[in-house]
Amino acid sequence: MQETSTAPQARDRVEGDASPRYRELEFGVRSIQVREAADGSFYVRSDRELAPHAQRMTDRLVHWAQATPDHSFIAQRERLAGGGTGDWRHISYAQALAAARSIGQALVARGLGAERPVIILSENDLDHALLAMGCLYAGVPYCSVSTAYSLVSSDYAKLRHVVETLSPGLIFASDAARYDKAVRAVLPADCEVVYRSSAAEAAPHTRFAELLATQPTPAVDAAMRATGPDTITKFLFTSGSTKLPKAVINTHRMWCANQQQIAQTMPDMAKGPPVLVDWLPWNHTFGGNKNLGLALYHGGTVYIDEGKPTAAGIAETLRNLREISPTVYFNVPTGFEYIACAMESDAQLRTSLLKRVKVFFYAGASLAQPVWDSLHRTQESECGERIVMGTGLGMTESSPSALFINRPDVRSGDLGVPVPGLELKLAPVDGKLEVRYRGPNVTPGYWRAPEATAQAFDEEGFFRTGDAVQWRDPQDRNQGLRFDGRIAEDFKLATGTFVNVGPLRAKIIHAGAPYIQDVVLTGLDRKEVGAIVFGTPACAALSGLGADATLEQIMHSAPVQQHLQTVLDQLAQTATGSATRIARAVASTRAPSLDLGEVTDKGSINQRAVLQHRADLVEGLYAENLPFVLKPKQA
Template sequence: MNGAFRDVRIGRTTADLQAQPDGSQVLRVREPLGTYPDTLMERLDHWAEVAPDRLFVAQRDATGQWRRFSYRQTREVVRKLAQALLDRGLSSERPVAILSGNSIEHLLLGLAAMYVGIPYAPISPAYSLISTDYGKLRHIIELLTPGLLLVEKGDDFAAAVNAVAPSVETWAMDPGQQSMTAFDALLATTVTEAVDEAHAQVTPDTIAKFLFTSGSTGMPKGVINTNRMLCSNQEMLVSLMEFMRDEPPVLVDWLPWNHTFGGNHNVGIVLYNGGSLYIDDGKPVPGQIEKTLANLREIAPTVYFNVPKGFELLAAELDADESLRRFFFSKLKLMFFAGAGLAQHVWDKLDELAQETIGSKVGMLTGLGATETAPSALFASLEESQSGVIGLPAHGVDIKLVPNGGKLECRVRGPNVMPGYWRQPDITARCFDEDGFYCLGDAAKFIDPENPQRGLRFDGRISEDFKLDTGTWVSVGPLRAKIIAEGAPLVQDVVIAGLDRPFVSVLIFPDREQCRQLAGLGKDAALTEVLDSEPVRSRVRALLQQLVDTSTGSSNCVRRAILLAEPPKLDAHEITDKGSINQRAVLENRAERVADLYSKTPTDAVIRLD
């Protein structure tokens, strides 16, 4: 959609592309990265002195009122908690582990740990509250060897804590019936000179936190996040979003802090630039987005971040509610999504609504990053920004493009890149090349090969795994094996679809003879007739229901399927000479069938539960 953007200062860059002797290319921008502080907590000290009464963080309490902490109040509490951590002899060998979700207490404790050089690890609450065997939580605890745990409600987390860390001291915001230390009791701690002494010893290479990958392809890995990584990445961000230097950002944000987008990118933007964070207690799902809408009716953000599914739901609400729309766009300078691709019709609707409301579009930025890059590595310009465009390297970042299987594999080097995975040197070594570039596992291609200045477009994962539009990873290998096993003998092989889509669907290569027997139509019946028969379709529908009933989340909940009459083609690279399916080739060659799976009005070929 054409139209001018709201007038905001967005940094512009000029790129250079250098060919390397090994056939790779290195892309970097000419503009140098600006200076940045040695530690992120220097920014807390700065804002507590420069703007002591400015709101730093707010969260609704049980009555629906906002609990508010200014920068001065935040630093006072952080120093008390930091003393309590020092009193317990915590260190990188015995760090802090936070098992609960976003909260003021979570934030204060994390800042306190960083203030005195003690790493902390925010861990997905699902590992404690949803998991039944606590396998991933146990793995993380054994890897970390924490000296302290923080939970929200002691009664909710007691089973997980007792299963994986019964001897570790645990603080609770609400101990309930458990013998846990009440968080509020720590606020009476007397601060000594030890806090200032420890604070002065924190360096750019001091570990600030550990962030654990999702573990979709195995057990989670602990990504080391140093102060250098966090501070350099924030300077990269403000070099792009220059308006934040002049106007402290206001965020209304739900994104979880155990992920790098919420915990590093968004919280960091607020702290680095002296902004205000309103912790959103909603989620981009029906039944919970109402809380987000209530917050957005009261607080007008200046920058808004979400996953594609969140923007999709929000666009519909903005379209239906003029007063919400006017308030939402009233101060908004920029939007940004991550985790997956944003559907073009959603993007167009947001542009249309902004133009109707304020007379101009609000820029939507795109880019690429990872937990291992703190997270941002590339950004698109507003002019080039669209779903799938990842743009040019951030200031101070080098992107190496290495030919790999017909694609260009992206590798990253810069001050924002991790030193490695915690206590996993072998895995770390495999993730870096001989020139010190971190191997992202993503592929890219130039928007215009004749004009690299326009930047790059995302070209898929080097591996087969992908994300839904909610940002949830789908682990293809295990899911494929499960479907084949549970669909036996009817299912011969299967291809998983769902990249940037709201749910998982499948293309099934059926066992023809088994289908023919089940259909009961005789040996002379055409295969299309066999596959269209009610007994066969009912069996596939039952398989889908079984997968839904046994799923642990959207990553392995399959809602639609198509039975393919045409077998995989060797010449089209759909099947290798060893007989294995090339998932990428099948999805590309049968794009019309994939489109049918996700159509609002699918053909009769689609077997579905919805």
């Protein structure tokens, strides 16, 4: 093997005199070490070693309860009797620890543990957080489950799978009126149900207030002391968009190591203490591990945002951001799109959001360049400087953060460099480089799934991610990596030509912004690449139709069809061959299905599941017997 180590090409801190000017932001990792193997693999590490860190997340709760007992850990707006929300209700670190000991005592008394864990069905709220802290303190694993499995799904298949996989001893839901139907559908015979608020004819249950009122004894403190780095903290289920979800084991070591890795790679995220205004659901590793963990590890505050990046839900998010100024702000691309639009005319929002934020950060789909440009224009107008838009790469199995950008001039698709303590293996697979992980933040495997666990790791113990990457600049590897799609999504045309789905999909979304939400590419064993286009909510306004218009009417309207036609024509002009030319496209008039695995509850569309369940649409696209099929005008 050949080993290279390159020196930093820039200062550790980006000053305000950069061009363009960015708000001061520290990057903790500026150079990497690369070993190249004879088989074409690369082994990549940060030049920084992982520093000593806490052994248990519980230790951080205890520390802050002693050091800053009155500081707010988590806050949520109070629900008003007539509907809506009022002022913020805060839970301090001292209150969170006291509640954790009481709840933990109740769990210990029930004999719960890894073989009989706790399942939480509720959305993000204060009781959800306190129950999670109680589980941590008592050493009882918990699993926050996607609310869509209970409230959107019609057959409860995924929820039933979660329950069968974990064999819970206790299921908690905030509101019996909303969750009782789902609970009754999947409830095992020996499982206790806990509701915060009751409802007529609900399943037999315990009130959450009883857990909170439990008197702690030395038994719960002994249970806490018995936990260690290898103790399971939680199970997080994968999205399950192609198969049934798998239960990813999360340990104290994983969570603590990853928070230390984040702090060393993006130090400004951990300074402050951090203040977050966050809606990202805790059943996802982004919201439940990274964001909630960021506050807990560094003594910060999470303001629970009950808004959503939707036309109906964004108003609450904007209300919260006008009132609370975060130090770091996380969202998905659709959320940033709404915020970018609102900031153009909302002076109060601009002032509050940009007051002290050190970095924006997105995950999920690609952020369209027009949205990026709009954010930068507003920031420069308001502050005279840009806010760095952070990106990276991670997954549920890596706690989640594996790579972060290490420079301010971020481009869509940039991933950055590995966090300290994590080794990457870039393994040649089907003409690409698959990135694989080995380090303290990587899961030991899937719960009760030994075969899936064995298949997930290669012969050297690296976790196979399925993500492909390439060097941002092969001549300067310190610039890090770029995303090169999902290996499993790529396919061959009938001509034998490979279609690189990830970059092409991102190119279409970028060209169609702000009206294209996602694209599923077709063409396996066919001569041409096709596309099924999913529109954004902005298509409704573009269509010019009224509020009662159906999705089919909106997507088939003349303005929307004309926009898609323009996008196809523009893309055809820059295509370099059959693998990069969209020869035909159709707008989807049916929303992706959660039950069929076409979409996750965070909005990520799965290519394979859509192609599987819409085979007739794909066939019609190529048989040319569908209405509203678009083709580029350029020959």
